[in-house]
Amino acid sequence: MVVNTGVKVLVQKEQTQKKVNGKQVASQRTAWDIVKISRHPERPVLQDYIKHIFSDFMELHGDRYFSDDHAIIGGFATIACQKVMLIGHNKGKSALENVERNFAMAKPEGYRKALRLMKLAQRFNLPVVTFIDTPGAFPGIEAEERGQAESIAKNITEMASLEVPVVSVVIGEGGSGGALGIGVGDRILMLSNAIYSVISPEGCASILWRDASFAPDAAEALNITAHALLNHEVIDEIIQEPGEGAHTDYQKITDEVKNAILKNLRTLVNIPTDVLLEKRFEKYSAIGKFQTS
Amino acid sequence: MAWYSKAITEKKQQKNTLWVKCKQCGSHIWQDEWDNNLNVCPNCNFHGSISAHQRAELLFDDGTFYEMFTDISPVDSLNFKDLKGSYKDKIEENKKKTGISESVVSGRGQISGIPAVASIMDFRFLGGSLGSGTGEKILQAANFAYDNHLPYIVFSASGGARMQEGVLSLMQMAKTCAGVARLNKKDIPFISVLTNPTTGGVTASYAMMGDLNIAEPGAVIGFAGRRVIEQTIGEKLPEDFQTAEYLLEHGFIDAIVNRKDLKEYLSKVLSYYNR
Ligand SMILES: [Zn+2]
Numbered sequence: 001m002v003v004n005t006g007v008k009v010l011v012q013k014e015q016t017q018k019k020v021n022g023k024q025v026a027s028q029r030t031a032w033d034i035v036k037i038s039r040h041p042e043r044p045v046l047q048d049y050i051k052h053i054f055s056d057f058m059e060l061h062g063d064r065y066f067s068d069d070h071a072i073i074g075g076f077a078t079i080a081c082q083k084v085m086l087i088g089h090n091k092g093k094s095a096l097e098n099v100e101r102n103f104a105m106a107k108p109e110g111y112r113k114a115l116r117l118m119k120l121a122q123r124f125n126l127p128v129v130t131f132i133d134t135p136g137a138f139p140g141i142e143a144e145e146r147g148q149a150e151s152i153a154k155n156i157t158e159m160a161s162l163e164v165p166v167v168s169v170v171i172g173e174g175g176s177g178g179a180l181g182i183g184v185g186d187r188i189l190m191l192s193n194a195i196y197s198v199i200s201p202e203g204c205a206s207i208l209w210r211d212a213s214f215a216p217d218a219a220e221a222l223n224i225t226a227h228a229l230l231n232h233e234v235i236d237e238i239i240q241e242p243g244e245g246a247h248t249d250y251q252k253i254t255d256e257v258k259n260a261i262l263k264n265l266r267t268l269v270n271i272p273t274d275v276l277l278e279k280r281f282e283k284y285s286a287i288g289k290f291q292t293s
Numbered sequence: 294m295a296w297y298s299k300a301i302t303e304k305k306q307q308k309n310t311l312w313v314k315c316k317q318c319g320s321h322i323w324q325d326e327w328d329n330n331l332n333v334c335p336n337c338n339f340h341g342s343i344s345a346h347q348r349a350e351l352l353f354d355d356g357t358f359y360e361m362f363t364d365i366s367p368v369d370s371l372n373f374k375d376l377k378g379s380y381k382d383k384i385e386e387n388k389k390k391t392g393i394s395e396s397v398v399s400g401r402g403q404i405s406g407i408p409a410v411a412s413i414m415d416f417r418f419l420g421g422s423l424g425s426g427t428g429e430k431i432l433q434a435a436n437f438a439y440d441n442h443l444p445y446i447v448f449s450a451s452g453g454a455r456m457q458e459g460v461l462s463l464m465q466m467a468k469t470c471a472g473v474a475r476l477n478k479k480d481i482p483f484i485s486v487l488t489n490p491t492t493g494g495v496t497a498s499y500a501m502m503g504d505l506n507i508a509e510p511g512a513v514i515g516f517a518g519r520r521v522i523e524q525t526i527g528e529k530l531p532e533d534f535q536t537a538e539y540l541l542e543h544g545f546i547d548a549i550v551n552r553k554d555l556k557e558y559l560s561k562v563l564s565y566y567n568r
Contacts, residue, residue, distance in 0.1 A: 137497075137516065137517075138525075139516075139517030139518075139521045139522045139525050140517075140522060140525055140526055141522065141526060141530065141534070143516070143517070144515055144516060144517065144522070144534070144535060145543055146543075147501075147543070147544075147545055148497070148516040148517070149496035149497040149500075149501050149514075149515065149516035150501040150545055152497040152498075152516070153466075153470065153496070153497050153498050153499070153500070153501040153502050154501075154502070156466055156467050156470040156497075156498055157470040157471075157473050157474045157477070157498075157502050158474070159467075160467065160470055160471040160473075160474035160475075161474040161475070161477070161478060174460075176454075176463060176494070177454075177463070177466065177493070177494055177497040177498075177516070180463060180464075180466055180467060181497075183467075184467045184470075184471075196460050196463075197459070197460060197463075198454045198455075198456055198458075198459055198460055198462050198463040198494070199454075199456055203521070204456050207456070208375035208376070208377070208456065209375055209376050210376070214376075217375075218375075221371065221373050221374065221375065221459075222371075222373075222456070222459045222460075223371050223459040223460065224459065224460070228459075229460055232370070232371075232459075232460070232461060234460050234461065234464055280471075281471050281475065284464070284467045284468045284471045285432060285468060285471065287425075287461065287464040287465075287467070287468055288424075288425030288426075288428055288429060288458075288461050288462075288464065288465060288468065289368050289370035289425050289458075289461060290365050290366065290367055290368055290395075290424070290425045290426035290429055291365070291366045291367070291368045291426075292364045292365055292366075293364050293366065
């Protein structure tokens with residue numbers, strides 16, 4: 001029996017041991033603690049990052065078929081001197097705004113707008129930066145009717161062959177297909193208290209434990225933290241959050257995110273397109289663990 | 294996930310009795326009649342689950358199917374345990390129960406004389422869930438179609454991504470679609486056949502990306518689960534919501550084809566492929 005990957009084992013343990021001197025170190029946090037931080041009401045959202053790290057943002061609207069989804073926003077943006085296409089889930093800053101933005105749960109028109117902007121980026125030869133922060137794609141009648149599944153499937157497929165570099169940053173909740181719909185990047189970066197999951201811990205608990213109150217157990221079992229996902233070679237890099245979490249120091253976390261994006265863009269923009277696409281294909285081809293006998 | 298407990302019940306019924314009870318109309322059908330009718334109810338046309346190998350037999354010309362990538366099987370890389378036990382045990386249980394080693398069977402063969410590649414999901418194996426091994430087989434088969442310039446057909450039957458493999462299973466959506474994207478670039482036909490049920494991450498990846506999307510009658514096809522939607526909106530959903538017929542009406546399916554006519558239908562489609 002051969003297990004096909006599994007090179008970077010035990011990175012998590014090493015990292016946790018390194019930081020014992022900190023106040024509340026990542027190692028002392030359970031997966032469920034991290035879930036709670038990722039959903040903290042004061043956690044910076046996309047619009048905070050726009051304010052702090054992009055000197056210009058020209059929002060562009062609409063999917064050209066149906067409407068303009070406020071759960072995903074996007075447009076031309078400038079980070080340092082680098083011009084990019086910025087696309088991301090946008091949670092609200094207040095209860096009212098969250099209703100208006102549907103808690104960043106996008107509908108097909110949101111994913112179709114995102115795809116339109118990605119294609120526009122290709123036309124303008126601009127790298128794409130996506131910010132991921134959603135509980136999941138919206139589960140509703142009209143979303144199903146208009147093809148929620150098709151819109152996500154199409155984005156995932158098109159992103160695989162998009163002819164410009166893509167950097168994706170998971171800043172809060174990476175909710176399943178709703179996250180992946182704008183998440184097929186050449187680099188996937190993740191904040192240290194962000195989560196990325198195939199299903200919400202509550203959803204998983206209610207199916208496999210038959211009780212949503214087992215969400216903390218499900219969160220642990222699902223391996224949804226940045227450290228776990230780096231171990232499993234799903235993400236490329238962790239962006240360390242300050243102190244108790246990103247919400248305690250906006251300046252610090254936005255600086256860190258800015259530096260991480262710029263560093264990755266600098267490498268990616270110099271890679272010839274055919275090589276970039278080949279590497280992207282190899283990257284996603286290699287994800288997953290199975291046996292061959 | 295509730296799906297596979299149902300599948301097990303059905304299996305038990307089949308083993309212990311001479312008849313099968315139709316899940317849709319409730320009528321009792323003699324086992325041999327059910328088998329001869331390809332697990333379709335002669336009374337109400339309900340299309341029951343069918344094994345991947347049975348499908349391969351139905352699809353490919355006699356003796357032409359050559360199965361590929363049979364050495365791939367799941368591994369419990371997260372050491373996943375829930376109340377009912379470990380994923381590791383579930384894998385072994387499902388291998389024994391089904392005689393196959395992943396939720397998909399891939400291979401090549403001839404369909405009415407036309408060479409083609411197919412991946413066929415088997416709902417009996419962990420509810421047809423999309424795990425790393427499933428994704429690998431679907432991609433490898435796509436790559437084989439790509440390298441040899443052959444049309445690729447995927448039959449889906451799945452409850453979605455496999456929770457027990459966490460984000461590794463979610464990423465199989467990107468992995469399989471990367472394979473589809475390459476077929477698109479090379480203008481190699483990719484045909485998706487959606488069977489009951491095709492939901493969640495499978496619908497939101499390759500299953501919806503067919504150049505043609507074909508469905509069996511009455512198949513449940515959707516993204517979010519019915520219960521989740523009902524909880525979100527606080528009301529009951531119409532009966533036909535998320536059925537093949539509903540998707541046809543909303544423009545996501547090219548045609549609904551009876552199981553017994555699928556081979557002829559696909560042969561005809563492939564005969565239009567002027568490579
Ligand atoms: Zn019936």
